[in-house]
Amino acid sequence: MITIDKVAKTYSETVRIGPVDLEIPAGGVTALVGPNGAGKSTLLTMVGRLLGMDEGTVEVAGYDVGSTASKDLAKILSVLRQENHFITRLTVRQLVGFGRFPYSQGRITREDEQKISEAIDFLGLTELEGRYLDQLSGGQRQRAYVAMVLAQDTEYVLLDEPLNNLDMRHSVQMMGRLRDAARELGRTIVVVLHDINFAAHYSDRIVAMKDGGVVETGPVAEIMTDAVLTRVFDTPVQVIEGPTGPLAVYY
16 A cells, blocks of 8 residues: 655745645556646655655555665665656666666576566567667657566556657557556556546546645546546546446547
């Protein structure tokens, strides 16, 4: 379980995230949704200790994120941030290999190589593993970064907008793979998404944020209603029954 207790971040007198109180149960996919500036990415990066909290505490699987040693936290929690600065002379396999650093400390073992191969195969990158990152499209690089995070082999995985730069086909494939990782590999995946319909179809739970706070949280069926989505996104939304579940119509 991820327990967020009175977490807050203040940027100015008028820009503040929180305080947020939230529990995300272990297992499955939890999507963070909401309008731009709602605080989704900020909250995720504070949970992942990529950004310091001004107030509050976060516990992941009983470990205090603020005080747990980095080498121990890295075996429990992995994070993909929204913007990644890549080194062009790395191959896909070398990049994914960085996910094994908490275990190998740079000395890759046979077990590490197996985990790297599994992550590459899982994201459909086998034919690209020898390519340098600057030879890839933006979408291919994004899949490589997600593979790096999965290779870290943590129970908890935080992903900030993993569908960036992905076309329709690869977005569907990515979300399917993440759902598979939750179900088949037992991962707890928390993902920031802009597309509410992707969140509805692939997630088990949705956390809706607005104005720096959590305004709704629950199973997909509870969040996918006209009233909730219209209030969260400040625009008229109609939820209809689609061929594979609820669809939000907002245009």
